[in-house]
Amino acid sequence: MMLKNKRWSLIFMTAISLFLAPSLVWAAGSISGDVAKQALNIPAIVIFILFVLVTLVITYWAARRTSTAKEFYTAGGGIPAWQNGVAISGDFLSAATLLGITSSIYIMGVDGLAIIAGTLGAWPVVLFLIAERLRNLGRFTFIDVVSFRLSASKIRPLAAISSLFVLVFYLIAQLVGAGKLVQLLFGLDYLVAIISVSLLMVIYVAFGGMLAATWVQFIKSVLLVAGGTLLALLLLIQFDFDLGKIFSSAVETHPKGASIVEVGGWLKDPLSVISLGMTLLFGFIGLPHILMRLFTVKDAAASRKSAFYAISIIGYFQLLIILIGFGAISLIMFNGDYHDAAGNMIGGNNMAVLHVSHLLGGDILLGFIAAVTFATILAVVSGLTISAAATIAHDLYAGTFAKGKVTEKKEMLVSKIAVVGTGILAIIMGIVFEHQNVVFVSNLAMAVAASANAPVLIMAMFWSGLTTRGAMAGIILGLSSSLLLIVLGPQVMVDVMGMEKAIFPYAYPTVVSVPLAFLSIWYFSISDKSESAAKERLTYQDQFVMSETGIGVQDAVEH
C-alpha cells in the first residue's frame, strides 16, 4: 500500500475498480445460502460503479494533498463546517438507519420511533456540551482530550482499547450486514462482497486519509438524502399528501391493527425504555469516529456549526424514515411481488425500504437506493477505519509505546499499516461472523461507547476532581460491565445460545453500566489522595481556560 509514485496508485485504483465491475455483473448468478436469488440489477450496478469511480478519483486527488499526520487524520483541519456537517450526518446515517429503523417501524410500529427520538435527543447534547470543548482541547482523537491533564501513559492504552472495541465491533456489524445486503442486491457472493468492501475501504483511507473519507461520506450523504426525499415524495403522492391517511392505512393493513400505533410491542417495561434512551444518549457521545470528525474543521466555532448541520440533516432524514416506515406497511405488507410462498418478505424484513423503492420507482429507483445503500456502508466503514488507524498509530504507538518520541513519517507509516491491518481483520471477522446474529455486535459497540468512553470524556471536560485513577476505574468498569451484561443478556443467552431465559433481562446494559462508570470515576477520584492527583485537579483550571477560549491549546496538545 505504500506506493510512492502517485501515478501507480491511480493505475492501481483503476485496476481495482475494473476488477470489481465485472465481478459485480458476474456474481449475479452466484447466489447461495440464506439469501433469496435476485435478478441482475443493472441500474444498481451501474450507479454503484459510477460511485466507486468518482470516489477513487477523489481519493487520488486527496492522496496528493495528504502527507502529514495532521492531513491524514483530520484533513489538516481544513474541511468547511457545512461539508463536515454533511459528512457527520453521513457517519450516522448508516445502512442500519435506512434499512434498520424503517424495518423496526414496519414490524414493531410506533415503538421503533423511540430510536429516532433517542438519536435526536443525543445530538444536541453533543453540540451544547462536547463539540466546542473537544475541538479546543484535542488534536486527532477524543483520547487526546481525556488524557489532557491526566497521566497519558496510563490513560491512552486503556482508552484506546475501549475505542478499538467500539470501532472493531461496529465494523464487523457493518461488514456482515454489507455482505448479506450485497448478496441480495447485486447477487454478489458473500466473500467477494466482504473482500470488495474491505479493499475499497483500505484504498480510500490508506491513500486519501480523512480528506478522501470525508468526501466519500459527503457524496454518499447527499445521495442518501436525495434518494430518501424522492422516495418520501413518491410515497406521499400515493397517499394524496394526506399524512393521516398513511397511518390509518397502516392500521387497517397491519395484522396487529391499532396496536401498531401504540407503544408496548417491543419496549415492554419502563426500564427497557430508559435503557434504550441511555444507550443512544451516551452511545453517540462516545463514538470515536463521530468525535474524530469534530477535529477536521479549523476551530471550535466551525465544530459547533458542523454539529448543527449534522443535527438538521439527521432530523430531516429521520422524519422521512417515519413516513417511509409506516407507508411501507400498507404498500407492501401483503403485496405478493415482495413475499415468498410462505408469506415471508423476500430478503428478510430489513428489505422493506428497498421493496417500497421498487414499487414506487421501478428498477431505476430500486437500483439507485440499492447502490446508495452499498455506498453508505462503504463510507461508514471508511470512517471507522481511519478512526481505528488514528487510535492505533497516534494513541497506542506514538502516545503509549514510543511515549511521543516518534517521527511524523514513522507515525504515518504505522497508520497506513494499521489501515491495511484493519482491512485484513475486517475480512477475517466478516467470515467468522457470517452466520451470527450481528444485532448484539452493534449493540455491544454502542453499549461500550456509552459505558466506557462517554462517562470519562464528560468527566474529563467538566469535573475538576477527576484523577487518573478515577478515569482508569471508569473505563475498566464501564467496559467490563457492559461486555459482561451483554453476554448475560437476552441477545446472547437467548438469541445466540438458545437458552430459555437470560440472567440479565435487558438488551441494553447501560441502565447499569453507565451509572456504574460515573460512580466509579467519582469514587476512585475523590478517594485518590496522591500528590499527582492533587496536581491533576489543579491543572483543571488551566484546561478550563483553554477549553473555553482555545488559547494555548496548540502548544499544549502538541507537547
Next chain:
Amino acid sequence: MSALSLSEIRKRPAFIELVQKRHRLRVTMISMMMLVFLGYLISWAFFPQFVNLRLPADSSVTVGIWFTVVVVLVAIILSAYYSMIAGKQLDILNEKLIKDIRHDAKK
C-alpha cells in the same frame, strides 16, 4: 502559554463574562432539550395510555407519533438557536478576549 498567564486570563472580567454567558446558554439549552427528551422517555415508559391517545381523536395518529416529531423539531430548533447566539455573541466576546490578551502580551 504559561500557567501564570492562564491564571491571569481566568481573572479577567472579559473571560468571566464569556464563561458566565456561555454557561447560562448551555444550561438553558440542555435543560430544555432534556426536559423534552426525558419527558418523552418517561411518558413512553410510565404513561403508555397517554402516549397512545389519538390526536385528533378520530384519527390513527397517536400522541407518541406527534411527540417523536416534536423531539426531532425541538432538537433542530434548539441547535439552530444555540449556534446563532454562540456565533453572534460568544464568538465575538471570545475574539475580543484573545485580541486583548495578545495586545497586553506585547506590552
